[in-house]
Amino acid sequence: MSVAATLSPAADVRADFPGMVTGDGAPWHYLDTAATAQKPQAVIDAMTRALGVDYATVHRGVYGRSAQMTLGYEAARRRVAEFIGAKGEDEVIFVRGATEAINLVAASWGMAQIGEGDRIVLSMLEHHSNIVPWQMVAERTGAQIDVCPLTEDGRIDLGALEAMMTPRTRLVALAHVSNVLGSVLDARAAADIAHSVGAKLLLDGCQAAPRMALDMAALGCDFYALSGHKLYGPTGIGVLWAREEILGAMPPWQGGGAMIDRVTFEKTTYAPPPQRFEAGTPIITEAIALHAAIDYVAALGPDRLLAHEAGLARQLRDELRALNSVTLFGPEESAGIVSFAIEGVHPHDLGTILDEENVAIRAGHHCAQPLMDHLGVPATARASFGLYSDENDIAALLRGIERTQRIFG
Structure with missing residues (x-):
């Protein structure tokens, strides 16, 4: 055997x-799981229940089923936090997918923290979702993008990455696992390199989250993006994790219901993270199904x-x-x-x-x-x-x- x-x-x-x-x-x-994973029956059943006999909105209703759905939705956030080794559930933001997670960081943190002449470092093997948002930031701010080469066997060249760091480097954004080559990044080493010049590290974890144990503290990154549908869960949901202190300083990205503290025509004040970044009706049923997917993967x-x-x-x-x-x-x-x-x-x-x-x-x-x-x-x-x-x-x-x-x- x-x-x-x-x-x-x-x-x-x-x-x-x-x-x-x-x-x-x-x-x-x-043999196309890197694109999207098939779903176990447990996830399908969880989604069906959430859309059916359990269905109600969350956070707003005073009736019993709404309260129960709210408990389920927030339990999903806690389960994600546990699964990825986050310090707490307030570091977990539900988004539509990893693409939206990276765009959120680019539009909120990036536009506030990156300026003319600053450097953004990507690698040669990045998915378009970890390239295009940073190009948009660079075009709007006057920042420059540096591209880290690969080793001969297709890994991100950490020696070259270290040599590329400058005092103007603000962000390093890398794939934890390449969606084309399957090469695995030494994330901790990359974090140490980025932090040596005061830069932040964002990891695209779409291919890593379904395949390996995650621990945000051990990885040492500052932002982590993952996709629900690659993690045996439904489409339409992803996760952005970021350090609590970074999220607390980030401005809102989208405006609307749920992300506010108080609204007047003169001034609006905003809710703390993660609610600040979850405008509108939440991704309720998808979050509950993602919880089931994580339970399934974790059990194996x-x-x-x-x-x-x-x-x-x-x-x-x-x-x-x-x-x-x-x-x-x-x-x-x-x-x-x-x-x-x-x-x-x-x-x-x-x-x-x-x-x-x-x-x-x-x-x-x-x-x-x-x-x-x-x-x-x-x-x-x-x-x-x-x-x-x-x-x-x-x-x-x-x-x-x-x-x-x-x-x-």
Whole structure:
């Protein structure tokens, strides 16, 4: 039995995911978890209850069901805080997704703290969601963006990062795990480098949160963004974590109900965080379903999931390396994500043929066009594993690749 098999939670849990079969009941080999994770029945049930027999608004109603829903909504915030190792629930802000979380930091903290001539440091492998908001800040403030290069095997080059720091560096914004290469950042080292010049560190945790244990104090970052739908929860919800003292000094981003203390036509005063950053009717049912997703992942153990998915990634890289005309990208040790290209085959063609074999991969630039330019390709094929993935998925992918090579050979 392989190492991946001995570590695998997949045999125990795959039946919990109703989306893991095709319409005719055949197995669906879903290898696109980095884009969005399938949902366990427990999450679907929690969402259904929240939208049905439990449904009411929160924070405002004096009737019983509203009070119960408020308790559930705030319990979800506490559960997120516990899951990520936050100091307290007031450091957790619910947003629509990680993209909104980063935009919130850029528009609130960034526009207040970054000025003309200041430096913002990104890396070559960032997702567009961690590039474009900072470009907008730079355009409006006159700040400059510096791009940290990668090591030869596709990791953020921390030596180069340290050399790039200046007294004018205000922010370093990096992916905790690359959505294309699966490379894992030494977040604590990056935090120490940023803090050495008084800069703040923001981590894009979309790919890390579903795959590894998180502890904000241990990571040492100042902002952390994650997405609910990649963490086996619903779409439409994400989390911004930030240090309490930073949030307390940040101005509101959006105005409306719930984020106020008192409103008059002469002056408005604002609620403290996190309410200050949650204008309007909250993301109620999605938060409750995210709570269920976190409970599900936590019960399996994030460390176990990382070992499982990394083991599958190692196995797939070994198998692909043995095939002719296949180029692999990224480091040998990957957090469950493998990007590759086949000579003479566009990734979109490969994805189409694999779909006929009930295998789902992602083909394209993965919202990381600067990285594609760096790699010298227009797109890659990407297989990304989840907690429900197993060696049968690898075997199906390899069969589809061999068929593709015969067609294009």
